[in-house]
Amino acid sequence: MSPATPVSPVVPPVGLDHVRTIADAVLYEGYLLYPYRASSHKNRSRWQFGVLGPPDASPGSFAEAPGMAMQCLLTPPGETPEGTRAQVTVVLRFLQLQVREVQRLEEDGSHTPVGELIVDGVSVLSWDEAVEREIALGGVPLIRPTDRPLTVAGGEDIEPVTDAQGVTVGRIVRRRAELTARVRTETALDEGFVRLTVSVDNEHAATAADKDAAIRASLIGSHLLLQAEGVRFVSLLEPPAEAAAAAGRCRQRRCWPVLAGAKGSTDTVLGAPIILYDHPEVAEQSAGALFDSTEIDEILTLRVMTMTDEEKAEARATDPRAREIIDRCDAMSPADLQQLHGLLSDPYADAYGDTPVDPNAAPNAAPPVDPYADPRDTHVDSRDSRRTDLRDAEPAAFDTGGAPWWDPAADAAVSPGSDAVMINGVAVAKGSLVRVHPSRRADAQDLFFAGQVARVTAVLSDVDGGVHVALVLVDDPAADMHDWYGRYFYFAPDELEPLPDIPGTPDSPEHRKENPS
The missing domain is CATH 2.30.30 (SH3 type barrels.)
Known part of the structure; x- marks a missing residue:
């Protein structure tokens, strides 16, 4: 298969690899759901998030709205280091639908479209796949608006299907429709901060008469990655006091920006069609994508393990990414599965004495501020000797008279x-x-x-x-x-x-x- 090449460059900008895992989770959110089979009712209505549909679509096509837009805040341009140009790199990512049609080879040499072709006992299914698209717009200056039209070419690829003896029994035809879109940026000052607006609109010219035509002309799983140079992004979820009013005036339409990357960093923003928190992460225990960013990996993995061999075979035939999920779950060892069982962590650890002691601090220096404390609480800090902190005490234990706890x-x-x-x-x-x-x-x-x-x-x-x-x-x-x-x-x-x-x-x-x- 030779995917169509976008007109715009697709080389990712340097420095975005640290958010790519999260961005991919957003890209494939809802791509294919358990039980990962084409026959499953939940997988007959797909592409749940970030779909930008064609603007000229009939009511019967049930097309999604054609646009999305987000606003984020940047530090004042005056804070840009000398000799550095203040700009933001904008990257648009989405999926382009690719129709995979299986065709059976007839005796007269013609090909007949079929929903399923059995080859050496293995099923080959017709299905809607997707091709990843990533378009980097380069550095966007903060001093003037920009308007960038984009085109992603359509195309058709043909792959022969042969049996174990090398005899051709059919073919797979993959088709993609051309996509057209437009990305605009504009800036405005708000109490000294720069409010950056980025909008993306589907500009497909043809009329989409039905549901299939509409989704083939859509940008699927659309989201934005923004990386600042010479300026810093301001958190909209937890803005500093001086930016709170400006942050409150930012408006979002089907796209919500959050700080991304390492905790504490302010150079990257992810604009996603699902609401996230700042610096989102994929749990290190997660062995791979299951196409549900709110997933509980252990439960889904156990569910996959309960599938019959026939159900697993259909899932493998449905999509290459589904095959990866089934194979990964089947190959899991007991130790791998135990890793998914979770861990216990104390969300208050940093606030209550588990942080390293500063050897250079004054002997009577005030303890760090407890971020979880209620401002109305006038009691002394939990680490003060006059107060007993239950988190530092031994777990409470009531005498059971020697009887086991379950008795x-x-x-x-x-x-x-x-x-x-x-x-x-x-x-x-x-x-x-x-x-x-x-x-x-x-x-x-x-x-x-x-x-x-x-x-x-x-x-x-x-x-x-x-x-x-x-x-x-x-x-x-x-x-x-x-x-x-x-x-x-x-x-x-x-x-x-x-x-x-x-x-x-x-x-x-x-x-x-x-x-x-």
């Missing part, structure tokens, strides 16, 4: 109603009042509790030694019902601030005296 008899030695946990030197148990400061992977519901006063209903410990504090909100009118149902909210001890008894609350000494029952 119901072990519960007899555990009393969530009377067990306590030390927080900031204060014993917190059932009836204690605390203020909630959600921090550990807090979801939207947890954040509603921020700053709220709650009553502890139990202190529990799991089999791994983790401590969990059950709460009800003091101001919740349904608190009694939650108590009755045993429906509580659970937080880690380091998310709670012990409080003194508050007069008038259900658990204050004053209230208990007035209501002895």
Whole structure:
């Protein structure tokens, strides 16, 4: 096969290799889904993300919108080192659909298109493949707008199909439609920062009458790689205070920019059709792509291992990349599979004493700022000798009287109603009042509790030694019902601030005296 050559150069710019793994994951997001077979219903409707459809398409073609655009921020041009030109290299990446049609050779020498051709017991299928396209636009100056038309040629390639004796029994015809697009850039100043807009539009001229015609004229998995020279990108997710307002005015359309590359670097941005975080990474345990960037490799690998030989054969015949997945999963050793089982890591390690101590620091220097601390918490730092940090303590363990943890008899030695946990030197148990400061992977519901006063209903410990504090909100009118149902909210001890008894609350000494029952 000899893929069509884009008019624009495809040599990747120097320095982008460090983000190519992530960019490839974006490129093939949804390319082919488990069980990786052509007959699977989920693989009959493909190309889920980053599709730029033809602008002139009939309603019945269900074509995607033809354009995408993103805005990102750069540091002020005045900060560019002397003798360095401020510019940004723009790289557009996408897939070009390639129709793979299998044709059977007839006795009269003609060829008949077929969905499947069996050759020596092996299936050869008709299918829609894709060809990677990468177009580097070179350095884009930040002083004027640019407008760049692009053309990717169509083409046709023919590959003969022969049996084990070398006899030709058919052929594979691969066809690609010509693609045309346009990339525009423009800049504007916003409170001293440079706002760079990059837009990509499909400009296919012909009318797409049906779904097949529309997808063949589309740019699939479209995304952008931007690399700055002489200037730096500003994070839009966590902008510095002076850039927060300008970052808030950036607008995105089907493309979201994030900082890419090594953590802390600010020279590269990935504009993706899926929302990512800054400096995204592929887990080092991942053995290869499974075409789902939110994948859990272990689960998908185990699912592949449960496929029958017939299902695996169809997947291998569906697409060369599917064949790679099946072969990789089949070749996995128990040790390889165990590697996918995951690991435990402490997201708070850098903030709580696991970072190296600076030998040059002053003896009484203030400890580093805890990035997870609630600004309303006036307690001393967790490493201060006056405060006990539960992360540095031995795991909580309740006496089970010698019974194994899984034995119901072990519960007899555990009393969530009377067990306590030390927080900031204060014993917190059932009836204690605390203020909630959600921090550990807090979801939207947890954040509603921020700053709220709650009553502890139990202190529990799991089999791994983790401590969990059950709460009800003091101001919740349904608190009694939650108590009755045993429906509580659970937080880690380091998310709670012990409080003194508050007069008038259900658990204050004053209230208990007035209501002895």
